[in-house]
Amino acid sequence: RRCNLTACSSKYVLSQMHPMWQGPLAVPGGDRQSPIDITVRKSVFDSELKPLVTNYDPNTCQQIWNNGYSFLVEYDDTTDKSTLKGGPLKDSFRLCQFHFHWGECNAWGSEHTVDRRLYPAELHLVHWNSDKYSLFEEAVMEDNGLAVIGVFLKVGKRHEGLQKLVDALPAIRHKGSVVEFNRFDPACLLPINTDDYWTYHGSLTTPPLTESVSWIIMKQHIEVSHDQLAVFRSLLFTSAEEEAQKSMVNNFRVQQALCGRTVRSSFT
Numbered sequence: 001r002r003c004n005l006t007a008c009s010s011k012y013v014l015s016q017m018h019p020m021w022q023g024p025l026a027v028p029g030g031d032r033q034s035p036i037d038i039t040v041r042k043s044v045f046d047s048e049l050k051p052l053v054t055n056y057d058p059n060t061c062q063q064i065w066n067n068g069y070s071f072l073v074e075y076d077d078t079t080d081k082s083t084l085k086g087g088p089l090k091d092s093f094r095l096c097q098f099h100f101h102w103g104e105c106n107a108w109g110s111e112h113t114v115d116r117r118l119y120p121a122e123l124h125l126v127h128w129n130s131d132k133y134s135l136f137e138e139a140v141m142e143d144n145g146l147a148v149i150g151v152f153l154k155v156g157k158r159h160e161g162l163q164k165l166v167d168a169l170p171a172i173r174h175k176g177s178v179v180e181f182n183r184f185d186p187a188c189l190l191p192i193n194t195d196d197y198w199t200y201h202g203s204l205t206t207p208p209l210t211e212s213v214s215w216i217i218m219k220q221h222i223e224v225s226h227d228q229l230a231v232f233r234s235l236l237f238t239s240a241e242e243e244a245q246k247s248m249v250n251n252f253r254v255q256q257a258l259c260g261r262t263v264r265s266s267f268t
């Protein structure tokens with residue numbers, strides 16, 4: 001019998017990441033972890049998968065801040081103003097924040113890969129199930145609690161919509177800094193075609209790593225300029241008080257075992 005000491009059976013997932021995660025991280029069960037590689041030829045077309053329906057209200061945009069791992073753009077999720085429906089989802093999900101993961105160079109940076117192809121960065125739009133739960137913090141612990149849209153970034157022409165966000169980054173260079181950020185429509189960061197995606201059940205890619213995420217990975221990437229990505233890399237993991245300043249780069253998690261999961265596609 002093949003040794004079954006795969007990552008799935010182990011109770012610990014080694015963290016390749018960010019220095020804050022020294023040592024193994026205990027994850028209960030650990031057989032639905034993210035990110036993963038999407039092997040296109042092994043994904044299964046599911047005709048039941050619907051187009052995504054996003055309704056984002058730019059006025060619910062509140063602030064942008066450096067949490068010491070990425071930078072987050074946070075939305076007011078106390079009402080049903082910015083929602084995600086459709087796709088693989090049965091319920092209505094509320095947008096709470098979006099953030100990115102990126103590398104120190106353009107050769108890598110994404111968390112998910114497609115046939116092992118790495119992208120320089122990946123956008124995550126984080127939503128929670130407001131039909132079943134009343135707070136993100138509650139939904140994050142539940143099987144069907146979260147839906148995260150993943151969008152790959154490629155280096156090419158400048159992304160006009162992203163520039164407003166890039167211009168705000170110097171003000172939040174250090175961990176813990178926050179600035180007011182209003183009227184940003186996250187829909188501008190979605191690719192033209194949002195009908196084609198892969199979907200699978202996984203986890204948060206940073207602590208608490210809970211297995212509560214319906215992942216929706218867009219097949220089509222968006223393009224951003226080299227200079228725009230360079231500004232991402234000018235952010236710091238460290239706060240203003242710390243001596244040694246560390247560039248915020250390579251804030252992605254090591255890929256996790258599929259553990260028998262099937263990745264479905266909304267397209268053939």
Ligand SMILES: CCCCCOc1ccc(S(N)(=O)=O)cc1
Pocket residue numbers: 124126137140148203204205206207208
């Ligand atoms: C109870 C507080 C939890 C804070 C952490 O929230 C997260 C963590 C990771 C992701 S990600 N990279 O998988 O999209 C989304 C949200």
Ligand SMILES: [Zn+2]
Pocket residue numbers: 099100101124205
């Ligand atoms: Zn993320």
